[in-house]
Amino acid sequence: MINQLIDHTYLKQEGTLDQITQLCQEAVTHQFWSVCIHPYWVPDAAKLTQDSPVRVCTVVGFPLGANLSRTKVHETADAIHAGATEIDMVINIGAALEGHWNFIEHEIHEIVSAADSHLVKVILETASLSPEQIKSACHCAENAGAGFVKTSTGFGKGGATVEAVELMKASVSENLGIKASGGIKSADQAQAMIKAGATRLGTSSGIAIIQGSQSQSDY
Numbered sequence: 001m002i003n004q005l006i007d008h009t010y011l012k013q014e015g016t017l018d019q020i021t022q023l024c025q026e027a028v029t030h031q032f033w034s035v036c037i038h039p040y041w042v043p044d045a046a047k048l049t050q051d052s053p054v055r056v057c058t059v060v061g062f063p064l065g066a067n068l069s070r071t072k073v074h075e076t077a078d079a080i081h082a083g084a085t086e087i088d089m090v091i092n093i094g095a096a097l098e099g100h101w102n103f104i105e106h107e108i109h110e111i112v113s114a115a116d117s118h119l120v121k122v123i124l125e126t127a128s129l130s131p132e133q134i135k136s137a138c139h140c141a142e143n144a145g146a147g148f149v150k151t152s153t154g155f156g157k158g159g160a161t162v163e164a165v166e167l168m169k170a171s172v173s174e175n176l177g178i179k180a181s182g183g184i185k186s187a188d189q190a191q192a193m194i195k196a197g198a199t200r201l202g203t204s205s206g207i208a209i210i211q212g213s214q215s216q217s218d219y
Contacts, residue, residue, distance in 0.1 A: 001031075002190060002213050005199065006206040007057050007086075007179070009036040011154065017044060024048035032206055034086060038062075039079050046083025057086035057121075060111065063155035065090030065125070069107045076114040087115050088179075088202075090123045090153060091137060097129070101136050108144035121148035121179050121200075124168075127158025131167055138171035148200065152182030159183030162196045169197030187212030 008027040010019055020041045027035045027049065034055035035045050045056045058079045061072045076087055089111050095103050112120050122141040126134055141149045149168050151160040159182025168178050180193035181202030190201055190209045203209060 002187075002194075002201075003031050003206070003210050004033050005190075005194065005201050006032045006209065007034045007036040007181075007200060007202045008032040008206045009154075009181075009202050009204045011036065011038060011059065011062070011204075015041065017041075020044055021048060024054070026207060027054045028052045030207060030210060033200065036086075036088065036202060039075065039082070039084075042079055042082040042084045055085045056083055057088060058084045059153075060087055060089040061092075062088070062090055062123075063153040065092050065123070066094060069110060072107065073110050073114045076111050076120075077116075080114070080116055080118055084118070086119045086121065087111065088121045088123055088150060090125065091140075093125050093128050096124075096133055096137055099133075099136075101140055104137065105140040105144050108141055108146055112145040119147045120145075121150045121177070122146045123150045123153055123181075125153060125156045126151045126161070126164040126168070127156055134164065134167055135171045138168055138176075142172050142176050146176070148177035148179050150179035150181055150200075150202065154182040154202070156182070160193060160198075162192050165193055165196040165198050184209070 010023045034057040036057040061067045124137045160180040177199040179200040180198035184203045185205040
């Protein structure tokens, strides 16, 4: 079921409690895998989903990735303490462009440790990286113990593409998940990402996607 691949997402800066409440209610109703929200809303989302299997995902170093490593580590620990069960962290894009892979791997490892066995997904911002840099970033994520690599924040210069998902899938072992995120708005786009190798979808259009998938299955 495609709904169980969806991180139902609201990461606009103008979100209010009413919008987060609606997001959580939709996630529970449609049995999405998780809600993905800013750290400020984690305690509310944890309460709103507590009687359901919906997980609470939040973001770290978002959206630029250029925070100090110790800031990302503290942010991760605080989010877990507040009730988050999954962490989507942004790598330092500038460091990746400079080829500072030892730094990036070490930072991811520190965040994985701070997450205390909770799932960590590593956002690469693939539109800003070359294919070789995407491969290197994937290797860093896997070596550091992350559970997923993720295409995009949705705030960069491009979102998920089939080509990026295919490259990420080819760059990691079967142990790592692939999250496609950024600009996925339709059932056709979602299915294309899944076919390319995505095992999770980050989208604010989850309801439209599952309704489109149901409509397609009726033919």
